[in-house]
Amino acid sequence: MGQTLRKPEIIGIARREGKVTVDMLVEHFGVTPQTIRRDLTELANSGQLERVHGGAVLPSTTVNIGYNERRELNQSAKVDIARLCARHIPHDCSVFLNIGTTTEAIATELLHHQGLLVVTNNTNIALILSANPNVEVVVTGGNLRRSDGGLVGELAKQTIAQFRFDLAVIGCSALSEDGDILDFDIQEVGVSKAIIRQSQAVFLAADASKFERRAPAKIADLSEVDVFFTDKTPSGRCREFCKMHGTEIEMAGESPQPHQARRASSHVAT
Amino acid sequence: MGQTLRKPEIIGIARREGKVTVDMLVEHFGVTPQTIRRDLTELANSGQLERVHGGAVLPSTTVNIGYNERRELNQSAKVDIARLCARHIPHDCSVFLNIGTTTEAIATELLHHQGLLVVTNNTNIALILSANPNVEVVVTGGNLRRSDGGLVGELAKQTIAQFRFDLAVIGCSALSEDGDILDFDIQEVGVSKAIIRQSQAVFLAADASKFERRAPAKIADLSEVDVFFTDKTPSGRCREFCKMHGTEIEMAGESPQPHQARRASSHVAT
DNA sequence: ATGGAAGATAAAAAATGTTCGTTTATGCGC
């Protein structure tokens, strides 16, 4: 089988979106459907994807059904936030990534970071980051939560207590107007609290839809967060709360990024 | 610009972008494609990049390829052993499964067991068993080993020390004639020792090819094992050792199985 | 002069595009 520049990217897209269509890839790469079909056939033969009419999907193990749906929710906003957030994460530091589809998107964006120590209680993130040889991945122990591959419970908390992170990147289930960070699962709350306690700096990544959700358990409030990454301007009340407690708000899509164009002439830095 | 200056920068670009194309580098350095190709070829020869048509990518995929190949090694023997072993594992008990493709095969066979608590330091097993809602899965913490998704190191050992298992099912890299159970990775040895220490009963699953391998680190010897599952009659010396220490040997394929027909049609599916 | 590095050329290899017949989904009429 020949190698292609496209194949790794196809897998990446499949991981992010849960599926790929021939049309989507044709447009993305600017090649003919036949070429994409060849790629997909080869990827399917090597077991990396599963072929379906019109495209391909991840070789799913039935677990990920509800999970995939959630992952597709607000996908583009999540990728934008993730990209922005990843740009704020320095190389050569220790980072914790917790459970959540947003943090998974961030993990994907960290694939080209260097010298990181990433600790996570999310088995999906471990899987994603195992593709980056420049990152040392540590998984916390814990009870496996089937719904999302998270590791929760006493064991997770206990493991986290043994570390000290330069940076924690956390996601959440919901956000209230008055700055409370909320979660559905009381078990996960304990874990998130432990994470914040052990971290020098805290990033929160949450798309705007989180403001429209309600969840029962409070993890923390925005005053404990250093930078809050989101995709739309939060309500005035929330902004005020952040200003008062010195929490910086970073908005994805706010400042247009010349990233692509600059690539060719970008700096040396080795 | 000298070659010595280009190569490190090419690697840097590859790290940042995940890939490099000949065209991109031609423009970047202002040299001919020929020169870039020479650089890429040399970088590929020294294993720093992987050459693809039109450019090069990071050699991240190589890790998984090695693993997939290993998984397919002796596949049918592994499935036979796994099936036999799974039949000896009772319902409603606590089991530890360690790293290894054989134990992964066993996990697959446990998909219809009930009331199990499975603790594992193998992320692949966690993924496999998440498909069975009747099993509570606990993952130990640890450093992620990319080569096989195993969790090793101090954290893993420490987590294991907190449990007490009814049964440990372990695999290994190699077996010596005089009953030593061996492994390639010294880190994993510590983990395996901890597992045995915490377990009421110990199952060892290893296909016959393990007798032909050599590995540097000793996990334990067969006297510490209660039942040894394999696919071919071990050497006389090994049988004698087992008999002397009361280690039972269970051979897959020994007693004809009425499920033979089903076996053929059951594919790998991972 | 000489040796290493970059450039040039042509033949070989690989990837991609094109076309066509076949298979597979989907929608419609009954």
Added chain:
DNA sequence: GCGCATAAACGAACATTTTTTATCTTCCAT
């Protein structure tokens, strides 16, 4: 619901383009 027609997607074979490899030449610094 069931069969049938239609359109889309698929895979194979061949033509075309692009990339690679091998070989030789040129340039520059020692």
